[in-house]
Amino acid sequence: MTPVIEVEGLRKVYGAGDTAVHALRGLDLTVQRGEYIAIMGASGSGKSTLLNILGCLDVPSAGTYRLDGIDTSDFAEQQLSLLRNRKIGFVFQSFNLVPRTTALANVELPLVYAGVRRAERKARALAALELVGLTDRSTHRPNELSGGQQQRVAIARALVTSPAIVLADEPTGNLDTDSSREVLGIFDRLNASGRTVVLITHEDDVAAHATRTVRVVDGRVAGVLV
Template sequence: MSTGFAHGTGGGVAPGAVRPSAVHISGLTKVYGEGESAVHALRGVDLDVPHGDYVAIMGASGSGKSTMMNIIGCLDVPTGGGYRLDGIEIGSLDEAQLSIVRNRKIGFVFQSFNLLPRTSAFENVELPLVYGGVRGAERRRRALAALELVGLSDRVDHLPNQLSGGQQQRVAVARALVNAPSLILADEPTGNLDTHSSYEVMGLFDRLNAVGRTIVVITHEEDIAEHAKRFVRLVDGRIVEDRRLSPVDGLPPKLGAAERDRTPRVVTGG
């Protein structure tokens, strides 16, 4: 069965044209409150995430990483600066347009899964397609393809309480994928999982990125950040570290290391 997800999907580009970055942020600021009580959550942040990248944004509580997540996810608006999502200037959109962009361009994965409790895995995954006005037969094809992609084709009729935590998060990943978004945005995706389930979910992200998915993970865990190709650390609303671990067009570090370990070594000698 074909998954229906092409390499690097998320928007058509004319032949020969250069596709804009998945995320392009310049001089971003966010201030809550006014006067002496004002809180500067972000202080002039610049960040460019090309398509195919895999970025972990880290920071302690109060660093600004949750504010960054909300702005990247079009759930909040900045006080100043610019934000383009797949070439779309987000600051120029009204709330109705933002809702459409969130549905079509961003696949969200949350710490708490956010699955509807009395609804099957299949129905949870097809929900963004329902909101997007996709017809029934096409919804079914794409929802089943997404569930197959995350290894849950045998759990389509199960309710969330019939699934393990790791399986529930994989349903959430399938739901994030079903619209073939420009960006997968994951907020502490392993925060409610045990070690084994965390390993499975991050391995899934690694494989999705290896076939072209653009992923931004918000996390406070170093071992989770080590899966990404790029490590960005926030302190007091500023980026203090932006370190690349693997090239944009390469494999994620842990997946690349596993591939190297599986490659037979040719021993030469006289």
């Protein structure tokens, strides 16, 4: 079986010279298909840096990253975004929805980039919105939705391409208890249906949903709790 994520000796340096920040210092991580991983660690330990690289939003300074068996090391920007569009669904703490357009149009966006035709786009976006329980909000704009609903739209957008992996950087960080519970319920269902989920959290009760917790300390994986 090929792991869905294989990272070896990952390093990331921001800046250069005296002011250089070594955000990742030789990090190794393997994630099997179908796992649900919680990434925890102190502020500044390198969690978001790692997730951005896993999501092909950024590239490492050194080390290798194999995504679904594909070595991304020599990939140019364009190849990376293609890979990202095919394999990755990314959910941000601050939702990152396009403000002046509807929930449906937000969810359709990755399919526009993928060149999917209009009718199929709409059908798939509506199905994704149904999955997160927001069929009745498809014509609303982000400012007409609650935080929890906005995050569910963002999750629908992450899912609409049927990605192998869902990555989420503190997805419940801006949500109240009830909305957090709903969002975590969606991730639970996604994982139960076979999808790989990797999320960053500072909260033990969020991490409790995962099948494995990975602790990042100073840019490396410290210890693994089962």
